[in-house]
Amino acid sequence: MYDLLIKNATVIDGSGEASFVADLASSGGKIVDIAQHISTQARLVVQAEGLVLAPGFIDVQNHSDSYWCLFDNPSLDSNILQGFTSMLVGNCGTSLAPLLSREALKSSQKWHNLSGTNFNWTTFSEFAETLSSMRFGGNVGSMVGYSTLRRGLIGDAHRSLSEAESSVLLEAFISALKAGAFGLSTGLSYSHEASVSELELYDLAKIATEHNALFSVHLRDEAEHLAESVEEAIEIAQRCGVRLKISHFKVRGKANWYILPEVLERLELAVHQGADISLDMYPYTSTWQPLYTYLPKWATQAGRDGMIRMLGDEVQYKKILSYLHEHSDLLRDLVVASTSYQMRVIGKSFGLIAERLGVSVEEALLEVLKNGGAEILVFDACLDEQQVRDLLLHPLSVVATDGGGFNPAGATKHADKLVHPRSFGAAPKFLAFMRQDKKLSLETAIAKLTSVPARIWGLKNRGQIAIGNVADLVLFNPLQIDSQASLVNPFHTPVGIQKVWVNGELAVDGGAVTGNRSGVFLRRL
């Protein structure tokens, strides 16, 4: 007697090879048989004619830790409802461990209000122990955030590390790797990593290489200096031989879109020469990011407290204002996604907010920044739709959410907050695009969601349907699958996904979460 028998499914095994119709059986959380006809009985039998059975999708760019979803909403609904069964967190330079001091956690305050949050760990090993005692909707693994390490050591200071500090930092990274961390992530565009030198990065990347771990890069610049920023990433991959992933790859700003072909050519050449580089991306044209990132770098370098002090100083305020004035066309259309600002501004553009306040767009932005709390996020429609679609087809790209696991009831639960729709719809939207464009086979598209990200992550026994592998599975209707989430109504669940299994347990049934929470904390090795 098997635990589960899925009959007559169109199996797309994740390898990119052609689909085939078969039965699949699992027991004890593992795939135990795949054959044209399996006659052994099972506790649960699912008829799957006309439906695609694929490996559970793998999200190599997830923020469920820094958005605090792991604790606020451990069922990670919005991730598993779209077919993701494993999520890699600790991205963009920020992880929840190790905490070399209390300052370390401040790295995540740009995404989540930390007041009132509790945690009982300092080392990665203690963090792993805490998370291992929890049950999640999907599996979760974590990298170490470079900013988390650095701020734990030197707080808000912007300087290079002393030799002694550097060795403490490298030791902390090594012990995190030994405790199961999957690699290191950087957030080079954020204020606290702006002064990080390439040499610091090389030291870390070399350690990652020695441990066969991942090095994830949130580029220094995704706009006019994209080419140099990508060059920096290529240099790390080539010099250190590290497996490198560029996070949420894109070109921001219409004036910069023309750079893409040249950058892609450069990346292709590097990969051709042997560098191990991949790009993760989401199929949307709007970004979701902290509002402070629109300020000039010099205004944010001293951390949030320093920035607030500057905004309170008349001379500095005017300097910032005139910097913003040059970019006011772009700022006008930014839409506020979350803030604790007293006036109702969620879902409104700065153009509209400025009108209501009777001030200029730049003044409105600074007013919200000054009085809207630490966590102010905005949507910015700065990407080109055709480029996004073309990039999705590129052999180096995989699809990831760059989002968190939120509750679909969020629309009513958090009326004061919008999340990016990619948290609910990245995978289904990508598969719907592929169905419309007909430029990529479904088999190749599924590989970009499964075996390819599994290799990037360094996950074993997942990402491919094969006997002996873990029974993380998605059953969906290829003609229907699509996202329903939008910037205005992000808390909508996708259509076309019938069932999702995590470690052999049914996690999603009929488009709703079962509440089984069979996901576990994953460790490297």
Ligand SMILES: [Zn+2]
């Ligand atoms: Zn990032």
